[in-house]
Amino acid sequence: MAEKASINAKIFKRLVAHVRPYRGLFFLAVFCTLSLAAIGPSRPMVIGHMVDEYIVKTKDGNKLLFWSGIVVIMLICEALLQFANAYFSNLLAQSVIKDIRQKLFGHMLSFRMRYFDKTPIGTLVTRVVSDMEAITEVFSAGLMEIAGDMLSLIAVLTMMLVVNWQLTLMTVIPIPLLIIATRIFARAMRSSFQLERVQVNKLNTFVQEHITGMSIVQLFNRQEKEFEEFQEINKGHRQAHVNAVWANSIFFPVVELLSSMSIAFLLVWGAMMALGRSEGETKEIYGEIIAFTLWVQMLYRPIRQLADKFNILQRGTVRAERVFETLDLMEDVQDKGNLDSCDFDQPITFDHVSFAYEAENWVLKDFSMKIQPGEMVAFVGATGAGKSTVINLLGRFYEFQKGNIFIGDVNLKDLRLHVLRKNISVVLQDVFLFSDTIHNNITLGDPSISREQVIVAAKAVGAHDFIERLPGGYDYEVGERGGVLSVGQRQLLAFIRASVYDPHILILDEATSSIDSESEELIQRATQKLTQGRTSIVIAHRLSTIHNADKIVVLDKGEIKEVGSHGELIAQKGYYFTLYNKQFNEENE
Numbered sequence: 001m002a003e004k005a006s007i008n009a010k011i012f013k014r015l016v017a018h019v020r021p022y023r024g025l026f027f028l029a030v031f032c033t034l035s036l037a038a039i040g041p042s043r044p045m046v047i048g049h050m051v052d053e054y055i056v057k058t059k060d061g062n063k064l065l066f067w068s069g070i071v072v073i074m075l076i077c078e079a080l081l082q083f084a085n086a087y088f089s090n091l092l093a094q095s096v097i098k099d100i101r102q103k104l105f106g107h108m109l110s111f112r113m114r115y116f117d118k119t120p121i122g123t124l125v126t127r128v129v130s131d132m133e134a135i136t137e138v139f140s141a142g143l144m145e146i147a148g149d150m151l152s153l154i155a156v157l158t159m160m161l162v163v164n165w166q167l168t169l170m171t172v173i174p175i176p177l178l179i180i181a182t183r184i185f186a187r188a189m190r191s192s193f194q195l196e197r198v199q200v201n202k203l204n205t206f207v208q209e210h211i212t213g214m215s216i217v218q219l220f221n222r223q224e225k226e227f228e229e230f231q232e233i234n235k236g237h238r239q240a241h242v243n244a245v246w247a248n249s250i251f252f253p254v255v256e257l258l259s260s261m262s263i264a265f266l267l268v269w270g271a272m273m274a275l276g277r278s279e280g281e282t283k284e285i286y287g288e289i290i291a292f293t294l295w296v297q298m299l300y301r302p303i304r305q306l307a308d309k310f311n312i313l314q315r316g317t318v319r320a321e322r323v324f325e326t327l328d329l330m331e332d333v334q335d336k337g338n339l340d341s342c343d344f345d346q347p348i349t350f351d352h353v354s355f356a357y358e359a360e361n362w363v364l365k366d367f368s369m370k371i372q373p374g375e376m377v378a379f380v381g382a383t384g385a386g387k388s389t390v391i392n393l394l395g396r397f398y399e400f401q402k403g404n405i406f407i408g409d410v411n412l413k414d415l416r417l418h419v420l421r422k423n424i425s426v427v428l429q430d431v432f433l434f435s436d437t438i439h440n441n442i443t444l445g446d447p448s449i450s451r452e453q454v455i456v457a458a459k460a461v462g463a464h465d466f467i468e469r470l471p472g473g474y475d476y477e478v479g480e481r482g483g484v485l486s487v488g489q490r491q492l493l494a495f496i497r498a499s500v501y502d503p504h505i506l507i508l509d510e511a512t513s514s515i516d517s518e519s520e521e522l523i524q525r526a527t528q529k530l531t532q533g534r535t536s537i538v539i540a541h542r543l544s545t546i547h548n549a550d551k552i553v554v555l556d557k558g559e560i561k562e563v564g565s566h567g568e569l570i571a572q573k574g575y576y577f578t579l580y581n582k583q584f585n586e587e588n589e
Contacts, residue, residue: 011317011324015138018096025092029144032085036078037151041159041298043074048163048291085144093139100323101132107327113397114357115329121212122205127326130200131319138316146309149302156298167292170269171299174258178303181258182310185251192243197318199237206233244311259300266292339414344423344504345373346408348394348535353403355389363389365558367403371551376536378546380579381555387539389558391507394537395424425498426507429541431490433482438467439474441482442497449500457499460529462522463492495526506536543580552576 019026046067054064105128116124160168210217210226217226266289348371355364364386371377379387392398393405396417405412412420433441442457443449454474458464466489470476482490498506508527524545530536540546547566554562554575561575569576 011320012313014324015096015135015317015320016143018099019092019139021099022092022095025088025095029085029088029092030147032081032088033144033148034151036081036085037148037155039074039078039081040152041155041295043071043078044291044294044298045159045163046071046074047294048287050287051290052287085148089144090140093136096139097132097136100135101128104128104132104323104327107329111329112399113392120205120209122203122208123201125208126201126204127323130204131323134319135316135323137312138320142309142312142316146306146313149306149309152298152302156295156302160292160295160299163291164288167266167269167288170265171262171292171296173265174261175303178255178258178300181251181254182303182306185247188243188247192240192247194318195243196237196240196315197322199233199240202233203237206230255300255303259296262296262300263293266296338416339410340416340419342407342410342415342419342423344407344535347372347406348505349406350390351404351406353393353400353405355393355398355400355402357398363558364393364400367558367560369553369560369563371535371537373535374533375550376531376538376548377551377553378538378540378549379553379555380540380543380546380576381561382579384557385555386558387555388509390555391426391509391537391539394505394507395426396420422501423504424507425501425503425505426509427491427494427498428509431482431487431494433478433485433490433493435477435480437472437475437477438470438493441478441493442500444497453500454496457496460499461492461495461526463489463496466492492522492526495530499526499530504534506530506534508536508538543576543583554579 050064050067050071054060054067108124108128157168157172160171206229210230217223350367350369353364353367354362355367356362363384367386367390379390381387389398393400394412396412399413407415439451439454442454451474455464458467467473467476478485482493485493527538527545528548538546538549546552549566551563552566552569553560554569556575562569562572564572564576570580
């Protein structure tokens with residue numbers, strides 16, 4: 001438990017460190033908090049003085065009216081300070097969270113694909129959205145209000161002791177019980193928050209995956225089974241919140257009971273004191289009892305709120321722990337190069353490269369070859385042969401364990417990622433489109449690419465006509481993941497995207513394997529134009545699309561089996577010849 005508390009203290013300290021750029025907002029919030037802690041507890045003292053002096057003793061209506069005006073002014077000042085405190089605290093919270101969220105998302109953008117392969121999307125969404133909202137409350141409703149409540153408690157107790165130490169002792173008799181109850185409550189709430197964090201993550205992940213894969217769920221008639229699983233996860237999510245509700249439902253009645261006990265002790269002791277005094281002395285205690293009654297409310301309300309605010313701090317630090325774990329994750333950060341330039345019109349050399357996604361399960365084994373500038377090289381082979389892995393390593397989406405890759409004399413790992421990827425364009429088999437316009441999906445929001453450039457590229461690919469027929473043309477919204485377009489149309493947009501970025505190296509990853517013959521014909525013409533004068537790497541599913549490749553590399557289980565042109569490999573009657581004939585026969589059938 002002590003170790004856990006220490007870890008939380010470090011996390012809390014790290015959170016507070018993000019306040020530094022917003023010191024002005026912080027000090028304004030602190031000023032409002034201090035002012036409230038001073039004005040609030042002073043009001044019962046003023047009211048008690050009014051009762052004793054101008055109601056019980058002198059019955060002076062004018063002075064009573066004057067002091068009533070003072071109390072009203074104090075109330076107005078409290079209201080204004082509460083408004084300012086809430087405004088500055090929330091502004092501080094939103095500013096800090098904006099910085100942390102930007103830092104987190106920017107850090108995620110630097111991760112290798114391996115991280116996203118093993119981390120569910122729902123988990124990442126939870127980190128960037130839900131966890132951040134919980135951390136926001138640490139600054140907006142936790143930190144400042146806890147400080148204000150603590151100061152208010154100190155001020156109330158001090159004034160009570162100054163006015164009447166005997167009444168103060170009677171009033172605070174139930175306080176030790178309240179402190180014990182608060183500690184038990186805080187411990188229970190911490191456990192419930194940890195469970196809640198896990199269940200929120202589960203729920204987000206499940207919903208994200210199943211909405212994305214809804215077509216598979218329905219095609220395979222899995223609605224009932226998936227709904228049953230959702231019900232179980234939802235029950236767990238409900239139970240995590242019920243645990244917190246259960247703790248609250250016990251704690252707050254206990255607080256109310258102890259508060260009533262304090263007032264009861266106060267009234268009984270006040271009555272006993274009054275019985276033992278003369279008539280003149282008795283009059284002086286009325287104001288004290290009224291002031292102490294108000295102070296009791298001020299005493300218990302901060303203690304009760306302290307438990308609430310402490311829960312907010314706990315929830316925020318529990319969520320922050322996961323956020324900082326992600327921010328501290330450096331093993332998946334890949335940009336460690338220091339070179340800002342490279343001549344990409346040089347040979348690409350794979351020098352004894354070996355790569356495994358896990359342990360020693362090598363996907364590529366001692367892979368060596370050279371691709372000349374301006375050359376079109378096609379990789380073919382069975383599923384799992386390592387074709388896509390080659391381009392993933394060239395784009396540094398994954399890091400290889402053995403060997404080196406060079407562009408000319410420059411080691412790929414020495415290049416900064418933005419330099420490398422600025423000079424490579426990839427057209428994938430599964431094209432991803434954002435829920436945006438066609439123009440923005442092609443340019444990816446790059447303002448340096450004009451509409452004219454996009455139109456020229458679209459005409460070159462042969463997609464201009466179909467785009468113009470859409471409502472709004474290039475400003476047509478394609479929907480989430482481009483769902484309103486056909487597979488062939490999405491593929492054509494990917495070719496336009498590759499074209500407008502004018503890369504030195506063009507990679508086509510089975511770009512024609514899932515499209516109709518008409519779209520394939522368009523893409524074949526576009527491919528011929530795009531590959532002219534630039535290094536091109538093609539991963540081929542349909543062998544008929546790579547007859548014109550300068551070099552065809554046949555892979556099998558991560559090893560190169562054959563290299564040559566289409567004619568040369570057919571003449572060898574080896575792996576490629578077998579693959580080609582098998583596919584040719586299947587297409588004829």
